[in-house]
Amino acid sequence: MHNVRYHSADVDGFRIAFREAGSPGAPKLLLLHGFPTAGHMFRDLIPLLSDRFHLVAPDLPGFGLSDMPARDRFTYSFDNVASVVDRFTEVIGFDRFAIYVFDYGAPTGFRIAAKHPERITGIVSQNGNAYEEGLSEGWNPIRAYWQDLSQANREALRAFLKPETTVWQYTHGVPDPTLVSPDGYSLDNHYLSRPGADEVQLDLFGDYKSNVALYPAFQSYFRAHKPSFLAVWGRNDPFFLPAGAEAFRRDIPDAQVTFFETGHFALETHAAEIAAAIRAFLA
Numbered sequence: 001m002h003n004v005r006y007h008s009a010d011v012d013g014f015r016i017a018f019r020e021a022g023s024p025g026a027p028k029l030l031l032l033h034g035f036p037t038a039g040h041m042f043r044d045l046i047p048l049l050s051d052r053f054h055l056v057a058p059d060l061p062g063f064g065l066s067d068m069p070a071r072d073r074f075t076y077s078f079d080n081v082a083s084v085v086d087r088f089t090e091v092i093g094f095d096r097f098a099i100y101v102f103d104y105g106a107p108t109g110f111r112i113a114a115k116h117p118e119r120i121t122g123i124v125s126q127n128g129n130a131y132e133e134g135l136s137e138g139w140n141p142i143r144a145y146w147q148d149l150s151q152a153n154r155e156a157l158r159a160f161l162k163p164e165t166t167v168w169q170y171t172h173g174v175p176d177p178t179l180v181s182p183d184g185y186s187l188d189n190h191y192l193s194r195p196g197a198d199e200v201q202l203d204l205f206g207d208y209k210s211n212v213a214l215y216p217a218f219q220s221y222f223r224a225h226k227p228s229f230l231a232v233w234g235r236n237d238p239f240f241l242p243a244g245a246e247a248f249r250r251d252i253p254d255a256q257v258t259f260f261e262t263g264h265f266a267l268e269t270h271a272a273e274i275a276a277a278i279r280a281f282l283a
Contacts, residue, residue, distance in 0.1 A: 019067035031057035034103020038064025048275035107211035123206035134244015173236025173263030222251035
């Protein structure tokens with residue numbers, strides 16, 4: 001096991017915090033988190049893989065310990081988030097790497113993969129969606145905001161930012177919620193409570209429609225390049241349905257799909273099983 005190291009990188013003036021482990025000469029694996037968390041969501045996974053891979057888990061722009069500039073200085077869109085992360089990989093010397101994508105990390109990572117297919121050695125998607133059938137009815141309030149950018153629809157989405165909603169995201173669909181450490185959701189709620197963080201997250205809710213609009217482009221990339229693909233999915237995810245995991249096989253027939261009896265944050269309960277699946281997949 002290699003020690004985890006904590007760094008930050010200057011990405012053209014944008015500070016990106018990241019955690020890193022493993023030998024720089026080992027195969028590279030970029031870990032991309034989702035909402036409302038940060039690179040700490042990989043705290044259990046990284047030690048299980050650090051003997052085999054060079055792992056880097058950045059905090060996305062506006063998340064965790066990375067910069068969260070004011071909204072009049074940075075537009076919080078997924079295009080911009082992906083652009084910063086893409087440049088981050090160049091700054092830290094990740095020239096060829098596999099990606100592990102979760103939730104918001106999926107449209108971020110898929111943008112990078114479609115732009116630089118020659119750099120991608122494999123994709124692990126853990127509840128990271130790219131198909132309409134993968135979106136549950138839990139998205140309906142956010143869809144309403146996409147269709148009508150009214151202040152009333154925006155305010156309605158604040159329910160997703162409440163501390164109890166974060167806890168629910170971690171525990172919903174988990175057969176034994178006592179297995180879920182409070183560390184993850186407590187830290188997420190701390191980051192969400194920072195001044196201005198609520199408006200940043202509401203902006204990203206509104207822009208998520210750009211990801212759905214890109215689903216055909218992501219699927220075209222999958223069909224054209226057939227990247228090695230592993231889906232490891234919490235079956236009881238209230239936002240991303242199992243059908244979204246199965247759909248990857250439509251465009252990548254050799255994709256491996258594995259379900260676990262847990263919820264959205266599958267690493268909270270199944271880090272060891274997911275690590276074993278990754279080791280076998282990327283062997």
